[in-house]
Amino acid sequence: MVRIMTIKVAINGYGTIGKRVADAVDAQDDMEIVGVTKTRPAFGCDLAVRKGYPIFCTYDDADRIAAFGAAGYTCHGGLSDLLEIADIVVDCSPGKVGASNKEKYESAGIKWIFQGGEKHAMTGNSYTSSANHTENLGVEGTRVVSCNTTGLSRTLVPLYEHCGSLSVECTMIRRAADPGDSSKGPINAIKPVLKVPSHHGPDVMTVKPEIQINSMAVAVPTTLMHVHVIVATLPEGHGLTTESVLSMWNARPRIVIMNGSETGITTTAEVMEFARDIGRKWGDLHEIFVWEDGVKLEGNTLYYFQAIHQESDVIPENVDAIRALMNTEPDWMASVAKTDAAISSYNHL
Ligand SMILES: NC(=O)c1ccc[n+]([C@@H]2O[C@H](COP(=O)([O-])OP(=O)(O)OC[C@H]3O[C@@H](n4cnc5c(N)ncnc54)[C@H](OP(=O)(O)O)[C@@H]3O)[C@@H](O)[C@H]2O)c1
Known part of the structure; x- marks a missing residue:
């Protein structure tokens, strides 16, 4: 019997790109969102609640985590708690804060994907499906280009x-x-x-x-x-x-x-x-x-x-990059077709 693995995906940074990647991942049948982070209980938390994505705090300090509860949101812990239950993290934080986040992903021992606001020199790998899906198969981390x-x-x-x-x-x-x-x-x-x-x-x-x-x-x-x-x-x-x-x-x-x-x-x-x-x-x-x-x-x-369309052309690329890093689909065209079919069906709801 073929075992279908569901890839557990964390989103660190639930802003313009993060909220879109979360929904694109959620639409796929081979991956699921295990949590999204917010720095504080503000704009964006209500959206995560509506979508049913567990909220985690970007930081591990008890005070910051407690602030979510005080504002009426259930916070499931800090970033470290989220990284413990995920197979891979998609970092959608603002550009140039990546280096310190990368250290956290490496110590948690999970795979990571950054966005185009980070430099290739920091990640060592870069990804876009049409150019180099194969080179990214099974690697520890990459950057979806801008x-x-x-x-x-x-x-x-x-x-x-x-x-x-x-x-x-x-x-x-x-x-x-x-x-x-x-x-x-x-x-x-x-x-x-x-x-x-x-x-x-x-x-x-x-x-x-x-x-x-x-x-x-x-x-x-x-x-x-x-x-x-x-x-x-x-x-x-x-x-x-x-x-x-x-x-x-x-x-x-x-x-x-x-x-x-x-x-x-x-x-x-x-x-x-x-x-x-x-x-x-x-x-x-x-x-x-x-x-x-x-x-x-x-x-x-x-x-x-x-x-x-700057806010969205990279969104399906993040889904394909997850499959490349987790080594679940070696053929870029097959991954793209799967990603896009799932996004289209949710797009037309
Ligand atoms: N927007 C675009 O057009 C576009 C296109 C392609 C690529 N990108 C790249 O995608 C990345 C994200 O950009 P964006 O436009 O989505 O930015 P954004 O809308 O500002 O969202 C970034 C989110 O990250 C959160 N955050 C702040 N500091 C953080 C930290 N240290 N660790 C984790 N999360 C943190 C913010 O938190 P809170 O809201 O919780 O305070 C915010 O929600 C950047 O690398 C950018 O260059 C952006």
Whole structure:
């Protein structure tokens, strides 16, 4: 008889990414949420209660744990108690607090996944399903790359696999803040990232080192999505046309291609309205959106635009990364299909 293992998943940091990863994990039949952490009994605890996720305190101090009870929430203990009952922890804490959390995961002896706000140098491994699922099979820990790196990989990796080499320049037009974030900007300016090249393009090389890529970035006053303006140089004899590039992307998971002039979806506002129309939770769009009429291959140069829903493209990647680390699904396409089928069914409830 085949034993079906249910992977016990802890979420450390129940914010924008953490609450989405929790629901995506909860929708799968091979994993379950054993607890989520909050730093204090505030915004977010009611959501966890409604979803039936046990709440733990981010810290182990008795006073902080007791504060939850005083505010009317059942707190099942501190982070150490949560790590004891989990097989793997998905760290969704704010970027750059990872190093101290990693020590806690290592002493608890469980597997760990960080997010794109942490550096590859801290985790030693990075993950995105389309690029390097196999390299992450069975490893102790990894980092699901950022929303931008995930988006770039979705369209560039298949191109690289066809061409055997690829050189890319891209400009990242970045949202200023997430919709639920009241503390960031700019609200009336365009802010160039004065570190050149920006980290976004080179970060692709943490999951696909063979792709030569550089990027520049600007932050603009919008909260909805990022847009990438991409110019890729293909090698001589690539044998592709604009149409065959589109067919290649169409055959890959988590890429949506639509014609702007035909559909009227010409800006990120309409892309997000489309996402809300299809009934995804939080109005999420896990797929990368490519405008068909914005793609053009001229000789060896491919030009295209793509839009990234920053809060959600990495969510299914975390589910696939759990399967890679737990070594329960060696085939990335099989994992992606399983993840997406489960998320779609809950999306349409
Ligand atoms: N938002 C995006 O668009 C996006 C996209 C891709 C990747 N990421 C990456 O995902 C990670 C999480 O980002 P986010 O946008 O979800 O941040 P967020 O909305 O600020 O949520 C972070 C959560 O972590 C909790 N927290 C604070 N300190 C912690 C600690 N020391 N240990 C554990 N949890 C702690 C916070 O707790 P309380 O609420 O309980 O106080 C908060 O709920 C970052 O690495 C970020 O770069 C973000």
